[in-house]
Amino acid sequence: MENLECTVGKDGLNFQCNLCDSDVVHSMAEILLRGLATASVDSTTGDIFKSPSSVAIGMKSELAEYLIQRSMTLVREAVDGGEDHSEQLIKASTMPTEFLSDLIDGFVASKRNLLSHVSGFLSSETRLNKIKDFIQKLEMENFWAPDVREATAGTILKSIDMKCIIHCPERFDTQDKLAEHRNLCRFRIVNCKNDGCLASFSANHIEKHDSVCPFKVLPCEQLCEQHVMRCEMDRHCASVCPMKLINCPFYQVGCESAFPQCVLDKHCSERLQIHLMYILELTTRHDAFVNDMNQRLHLLEKAQSLNELSGALDNRTLTLTAKEQEAKIKKLEQDLKVQETKLKKLESEFKSGKV
Incomplete structure (x- = not known):
């Protein structure tokens, strides 16, 4: 996704940004791996001469080609005024992971052998466990490397995101201008600035991540003068916070007052x-x-x-x-x-x- 892409454009703007939302691309890459495992398992179920591993190489290439061609065909038909794919295109731009899942479901269904179609097998625990185990095997063997899967996912995403919601369509006439743009592009990869956090994400998710980052330092929720990391807030408020509400030490003998911990001495004195x-x-x-x-x-x-x-x-x-x-x-x-x-x-x- 970070490679500078040079394409020949009629307007002379030959350098295209094409950065994508990293979170969406990562999710799509995970769906690709599961789709490969499912297709490999379903196509070899009950076959004593074949195993999911034996068909995975060919299945990977076939799956990637099918998805890219299917998504491009969908867009081309819509642009040419052919079949009405408006609903699919809206889903592709607004819910790309769901759109990709639908495409993969169609591919997997075409690969199921006779035994895979037996009633009840598609939802059986045995089948789901086989798929899960094969996913783990593929990950351990780095069979379909994450960066390669993400590149495939990015290609699909760029072809279906006609409204440019999830990728950057900007084009420039020089490589320097493109590089300057990428330093500011909303889809550039940035690191969280909170101390201790190692998360990285597209710049358009800065506010979203900041709202949940466990390492974000915040004012105490009980309004004491201290600032505490979000992940430590509950412990702080329940234990050391001077504004924590406590019962009077004489509660058992009749004083039912409750007050911030910091005014305990004043209360007892008064x-x-x-x-x-x-x-x-x-x-x-x-x-x-x-x-x-x-x-x-x-x-x-x-x-x-x-x-x-x-x-x-x-x-x-x-x-x-x-x-x-x-x-x-x-x-x-x-x-x-x-x-x-x-x-x-x-x-x-x-x-x-x-x-």
Whole structure:
């Protein structure tokens, strides 16, 4: 994207800027890699003689050529007054990544083999995992280098951006004028000026990046006198900021005031007597509570003693009752033996004829 391009123009302006929005080009380059992986996987699904890697080289060239030719044909037909592609052209200029995805979807669909068309396979987890794994393989092997993909994406972008929203169409009659322009072009690559930030982007995104840059130094959100990096703001406000709201140290005893951390000493000094009253009231309530608990404890101990005494009395009564019953049982046993003896005596006398 940074090469100076020389083209022959009827107006003598032979040097064209052609710088593009770097963020859009980068996004389109990522879509190209995913499109290549998807087409390679879908065209070899279930084929024991081919793998995605074996077709990737030819697929890459075919994909790039298809996309460039398809985008140029679309523009040429629109300019020549042929088919109505107004909706597509609007999408191409305003949403180039979505437009590119649509083109790639058409290319991938034409490459799917029979098994890839099986119902449910296109949305299956297995297929998506294969595509993801192959993308990682392509990246690790630097199969389609990022700068080459971005060059391809840039070529497509320049052909479809008829309204010049995402690339610079400026032309100049000398190389020096072109170089001077590129130092000011809104699509030139710039680095973030915030200390610690390594981000680079097109100049037209300076304000957008500055609004979210984590290294941007900002005034404290709680209006203390300090300036803090955006990425440290939450921690600052929640911990060390002198304007952080805190509760009074005597909150638990009755003072429910909340105030900035920096006025803690002033608050405690101004409300010294009130805080002492809170403590006195708490002490009084505590003493009354202790006395009440002592009384309750005494009652519990007394009740426990009575229960133990009652239990002892009950045990004694049961013992006496048991002994009385045992005595009665023994007497009955003795009476029974006497009766048995008498019965045996009578039986003996009856047998001897005395009766």
